[in-house]
Amino acid sequence: xxxxxxxxxVFLVFSCSNDAERIDEEENLETNANFVFEDSFETSSxxxxxxxxxxxxxxxxxxxxxxxxxxxxxxxxxNIVSDGNQSLVIQSKQSDEILSKADIxxxxxxxxxxxxxxxxxxxxxxSDANLENLFLLDLECCSCWDPEVDADPSVDGxxxxxxxxxxxxxxxxxxAIERGKIAGTTLRQSSFKFPRKEWVTIRWELVLSPNEDGxxxxxxxxxxxxxxxxxxxxxxxxxxxxxxxxxxxxxLQLPVVYERIQVGATANPNAxxxxxxxxxxxxxxxxx
Ligand SMILES: [Ca+2]
Numbered sequence: 001x002x003x004x005x006x007x008x009x010v011f012l013v014f015s016c017s018n019d020a021e022r023i024d025e026e027e028n029l030e031t032n033a034n035f036v037f038e039d040s041f042e043t044s045s046x047x048x049x050x051x052x053x054x055x056x057x058x059x060x061x062x063x064x065x066x067x068x069x070x071x072x073x074x075x076x077x078x079n080i081v082s083d084g085n086q087s088l089v090i091q092s093k094q095s096d097e098i099l100s101k102a103d104i105x106x107x108x109x110x111x112x113x114x115x116x117x118x119x120x121x122x123x124x125x126x127s128d129a130n131l132e133n134l135f136l137l138d139l140e141c142c143s144c145w146d147p148e149v150d151a152d153p154s155v156d157g158x159x160x161x162x163x164x165x166x167x168x169x170x171x172x173x174x175x176a177i178e179r180g181k182i183a184g185t186t187l188r189q190s191s192f193k194f195p196r197k198e199w200v201t202i203r204w205e206l207v208l209s210p211n212e213d214g215x216x217x218x219x220x221x222x223x224x225x226x227x228x229x230x231x232x233x234x235x236x237x238x239x240x241x242x243x244x245x246x247x248x249x250x251x252l253q254l255p256v257v258y259e260r261i262q263v264g265a266t267a268n269p270n271a272x273x274x275x276x277x278x279x280x281x282x283x284x285x286x287x288x
Contacts, residue, residue: 035109035285041076041278042084048075056108063262065101067093070273072102074264080277082122082199087279092265094273103138103264104278109285111139111208111258113233116286119204121263124277125196130172131274135267137166137204140181144234144256149248162234163258165266166204166218168194175202175225177216182234183242187216192225199279207288210235210256233258 039058043050051059066072070093077089092102111117119137140163151160162181169176169186173194177187194200200221207215214232218225231238236252243250261283265276 034287035111035283037106037109037284038282039106040083040280041086041088043076043086046076046078046086051076051104059104060107060260061105063101063103063105063264063266065098067096067098067100069093069096072100074102074104077277080124080126081279082124082277083280087122087124087277088264090264090274090276090278092268092274092276094271095269100268101266102268103262103266105260105262106283107260109259109283110255111285112255112287113208113210114288115208116284116288117204117206117208117258118284118286119261119282120201121281122199122201122279124199124279125194126275126277127272128196129270129272129274131168131194131270131272132170132172133267133269134168134265134274135165135178136168136202136263136265138262138266139163139165139206139258140260140262141234141256141258143259144253146250146253149243149250161260162239164206164232166202175218175220177204177218177226177228177232179230179232182231183238184231187226187228187230189218189226192220192223194220201280206232208233208258210238 062074064072072093073091075089076086078086081087090102093100140161142161145160159181165178167176167178169188170190174190175194203219205217210231210233212230214230216230216232217227234252234256239250239252263278263281265274268274
């Protein structure tokens with residue numbers, strides 16, 4: 001009888017051991033896993049809400065802040081498309097007392113220091129107007145904000161989410177990396193204007209760092225237009241020093257990770273009503 005009991009016990013020990021190894025391997029894979037998110041705004045019907053399924057496999061939410069005098073909107077277009085049959089169409093009205101915002105947001109990822117983040121999207125800006133300071137992509141951390149410190153209303157009501165942003169700059173339409181929300185200067189270029197009324201592929205490559213060794217590259221239709229090392233994540237000491245100037249204690253909350261991306265016209269401070277199309281979005285995070 002003892003032997004009969006012994007055999008299943010050995011089997012059990014072996015199978016536990018194999019399961020434990022497999023779980024370890026799965027956890028390792030998850031730890032090192034690349035986050036990959038791709039969305040081309042295709043849906044089975046022209047119903048914008050289909051972009052937000054309950055399982056979070058697609059987009060998380062929208063940010064729609066309309067000016068007082070008009071209404072922003074987001075929807076699906078089948079007229080101007082770069083991939084498949086549909087694109088995201090954004091009506092971003094000119095700001096007045098209210099800073100106009102219209103974008104779509106993906107959350108629930110985690111990009112930490114040393115991660116390589118690659119964001120790519122096709123943009124079609126249906127305007128020839130001067131678009132200085134139009135923001136197109138925001139990469140942000142919100143949980144890193146010190147909960148005991150209020151947002152600075154002089155900057156933006158949403159500034160409790162520090163991060164970096166891709167904007168048009170340099171007097172009109174040169175893509176730049178804006179770092180004001182992490183107390184950094186704007187990384188600029190003035191060689192490549194942003195084409196209008198045609199599809200433009202933006203590729204934004206980052207190796208994340210709260211120090212000067214971060215990597216920041218931007219490509220336009222495959223051409224590298226910006227490559228500059230520098231801080232691209234919130235730095236605890238920088239935040240401490242900046243807030244100390246106003247006698248505020250600020251402790252960046254750990255872990256400091258980017259956790260949401262906003263895509264569209266994330267801020268349109270210009271005196272222009274804009275129609276912008278976005279298609280073929282992708283984001284990858286490679287953990288090093
Ligand atoms: Ca599409």
